Amino acid sequence: MIANVLVMIRKRSRTVIGAALLSCGLMTPYAALAADCPGNPNALGTSRTLVVDPMEHPRIGTMQYPETLPLADHEVVLTFDDGPLPKYSNQVLAILASQCVKATFFTIGSQARFNPEGVRKLIAAGHTVGTHSQNHPLTMNKMPLERVKQEVDDGIASTLAALNGDKSKLAPFFRIPGLMRAEIPEAYLASQGIQVWSADFPADDWRHISPQRVYDLAIQRIEAKHKGILLLHDIQPRTVAALPRILNTLKERGYRIVHVVPATADRPATPTEPQQWFMHPPTETVATTRWPRIPNFVFTATRALPAPVFADMDWRDADILDHAQRARLGVPVRTAWPQPQPAQLAAVSTLPIPAADVFRVPEALDLTLLAARSAASRRLTQRAAAIPGAPRAQAISARQVRHPKQAAHQLPAAVHGRAHGAPLHVAPPAASNASLRVAKRTPRAEASAVNKRVPD
Ligand SMILES: [Zn+2]
Numbered sequence: 001m002i003a004n005v006l007v008m009i010r011k012r013s014r015t016v017i018g019a020a021l022l023s024c025g026l027m028t029p030y031a032a033l034a035a036d037c038p039g040n041p042n043a044l045g046t047s048r049t050l051v052v053d054p055m056e057h058p059r060i061g062t063m064q065y066p067e068t069l070p071l072a073d074h075e076v077v078l079t080f081d082d083g084p085l086p087k088y089s090n091q092v093l094a095i096l097a098s099q100c101v102k103a104t105f106f107t108i109g110s111q112a113r114f115n116p117e118g119v120r121k122l123i124a125a126g127h128t129v130g131t132h133s134q135n136h137p138l139t140m141n142k143m144p145l146e147r148v149k150q151e152v153d154d155g156i157a158s159t160l161a162a163l164n165g166d167k168s169k170l171a172p173f174f175r176i177p178g179l180m181r182a183e184i185p186e187a188y189l190a191s192q193g194i195q196v197w198s199a200d201f202p203a204d205d206w207r208h209i210s211p212q213r214v215y216d217l218a219i220q221r222i223e224a225k226h227k228g229i230l231l232l233h234d235i236q237p238r239t240v241a242a243l244p245r246i247l248n249t250l251k252e253r254g255y256r257i258v259h260v261v262p263a264t265a266d267r268p269a270t271p272t273e274p275q276q277w278f279m280h281p282p283t284e285t286v287a288t289t290r291w292p293r294i295p296n297f298v299f300t301a302t303r304a305l306p307a308p309v310f311a312d313m314d315w316r317d318a319d320i321l322d323h324a325q326r327a328r329l330g331v332p333v334r335t336a337w338p339q340p341q342p343a344q345l346a347a348v349s350t351l352p353i354p355a356a357d358v359f360r361v362p363e364a365l366d367l368t369l370l371a372a373r374s375a376a377s378r379r380l381t382q383r384a385a386a387i388p389g390a391p392r393a394q395a396i397s398a399r400q401v402r403h404p405k406q407a408a409h410q411l412p413a414a415v416h417g418r419a420h421g422a423p424l425h426v427a428p429p430a431a432s433n434a435s436l437r438v439a440k441r442t443p444r445a446e447a448s449a450v451n452k453r454v455p456d
Pocket residue numbers: 081082132136177178
């Protein structure tokens with residue numbers, strides 16, 4: 001009686017403390033549940049069960065894939081490969097049980113054939129069991145589809161045989177041996193509705209390293225990401241030796257263990273948002289590209305379109321009339337060109353004075369113009385000489401023509417002079433054509449043209 005009262009007091013005080021911690025935000029809801037772990041009030045426990053739909057997320061684990069399990073910060077999923085092997089698998093089961101922790105085991109078919117009781121122990125302890133091929137080949141990335149099928153299907157069949165064919169006890173989860181991923185096995189597993197599990201961090205416990213090193217790697221890598229899937233093996237003595245410390249440290253540092261199970265008809269997947277399946281979901285401060293989805297127009301699925309109604313083609317709509325119709329009907333004719341805006345033009349009453357640089361002629365162009373003007377002036381002189389009564393044109397002496405700069409400067413005067421006494425169409429076209437011809441010359445021809453500028 002006294003003992004019962006003491007137990008009640010102890011339970012009640014534990015509840016009060018748990019509630020107080022919860023109110024302070026120092027403790028997760030599950031931490032109170034973990035305290036109920038038989039024989040271990042300080043157990044790590046399993047904080048929650050996550051139900052996943054393999055069809056929605058066929059590949060997980062950031063060691064190889066973009067997506068991973070939708071875990072919150074400081075949530076860890078434990079996985080154990082390559083069993084069952086009684087000597088070590090049973091010890092792993094005992095350690096997990098002592099902490100009331102649920103994990104996921106990926107069994108090898110050949111191991112299950114040798115030790116079917118080991119598979120049943122995993123199920124009886126409430127863990128999730130997936131498969132890991134029949135013979136653990138490390139060449140699945142090079143295998144043809146037929147061999148991939150054989151390894152996957154045989155591994156499942158062997159594990160199911162240990163469970164008396166009860167498919168409800170086997171999760172459609174698969175880990176490719178050695179994580180030797182490839183498109184063929186991934187596509188085949190996806191076609192079977194089986195989820196491929198990579199991991200977020202290993203502890204290298206398959207290598208010849210010490211249990212201390214396994215512990216260090218596990219904790220360091222978990223702490224680096226703060227959440228994720230831990231890859232371990234239940235066939236290694238170093239794992240058995242390191243596991244208790246790993247769990248204790250996780251507990252001390254506020255980590256929580258999540259148990260993952262597959263969705264079924266009776267057990268819908270845990271509602272999640274797509275971004276939760278990424279290790280680092282985009283935040284408002286990170287730019288993301290989310291292209292709008294193409295709308296599903298109804299008419300894309302139809303072979304015929306509705307006939308337009310007559311009202312849609314009403315010719316009396318002034319906007320659709322052409323010029324001739326508008327003119328015939330008396331509708332004002334409108335042009336497609338932008339109409340001048342008198343108000344805008346009037347607003348520009350003055351223009352800025354052009355800068356002196358605008359009139360500067362580049363040296364090369366200057367030479368070109370000079371050559372053109374020299375030729376023009378010669379022709380002008382020759383033609384002016386042939387026209388009686390043109391004294392200014394005749395006044396351009398041969399000396400002036402030989403000195404191009406001077407002649408050029410005088411050329412406009414000569415042309416103007418011609419304008420009064422000779423037909424204007426003679427000189428300007430000649431100068432213009434000469435400019436065009438010179439402008440098309442190559443640099444070499446240009447030099448030649450400059451030398452020939454004064455042929456005499
Ligand atoms: Zn393995």
